[in-house]
Amino acid sequence: MTKNIDFYFDFISPYSYLAYKKLKRINNTNQIKVEYKPILLGGLHKLSEITPPAFNERKLKNMKNDCELVAIKNDIEFEWNSKFPLNSLYLMRGYLVVEKNLKNKFFEVCFDAYWRDNMDILDEKNLDQILTTIGLDKNSFLQNIENQEVKDMLKKLTNDAFEKDIFGAPSFVVNNKIFWGQDRLAYALDEYNS
Known part of the structure; x- marks a missing residue:
């Protein structure tokens, strides 16, 4: 059985962004198998x-x-998004519909747009820019994320995460052990390498 790190994320989470950047840096020199698991944090x-932290001053x-x-x-590189919290639903569904060879690019471009570039990811011009950068057709993307199967898949992934x-x-899961928070990434990596 191949060992991997299951990385549960939502683009709305600044800590997911920070963990992703840390993991990417580590993965540039190591071959760590990561399975990205999109969830709706809300x-x-x-x-x-x-109660989400965004609603507690x-x-x-x-x-x-x-x-x-x-x-x-x-x-x-990090800039707190002035529109936080924004609804990440479309981008989270989008992660599920993009082709496998574009998933890493989608992941990085969306995270950077929100947490590095302070973009309003719900603004149509910004969404156009994000999709163009990735090489995605806007009409096809918008149609695909409204597919009921995609909606159900994201809901199931979120419910499955809750059940776990x-x-x-x-959150990172390695060998059925949960490590929560960007500051626990090192512990997840220790478990991965054990």
Whole structure:
């Protein structure tokens, strides 16, 4: 059986972005098998009966400061998105519909747009720019993300994550062990390499 890291993410999560950038840097020199698992963080919070940090002023303020600190300490380009929180539903569905050979590019371009470039990912011009950068046809993309099977798939992935006791993003699963948070990536890698 091939070992891999299951990386549960949502583009809305700044910590998922930071973890992705850290993992990408590590993966440039190591061949780590990563399975990206898109989830709707808002849906997961609802299932877990968790109030998202974005709706708690103190948590939000501290989360913003913490993300900026993590970015500085890890030399990651990061700018808190002035529109946070934005609904990431279309992009999360989009990850499911893009062809396999474009998934990594989609992943990076979407994360960078939101957490590096401070883009309003719901703005039509920005979405056009994102899709053009990736090489995707806008009409086909918009049609595909409205497909009921795609909607059901994202809902199932979110429900499956909840059933596995995942409650936040990023979460990493290695050998059936859950590691929650970008600051636990090192522990997930230790488990992966054991």
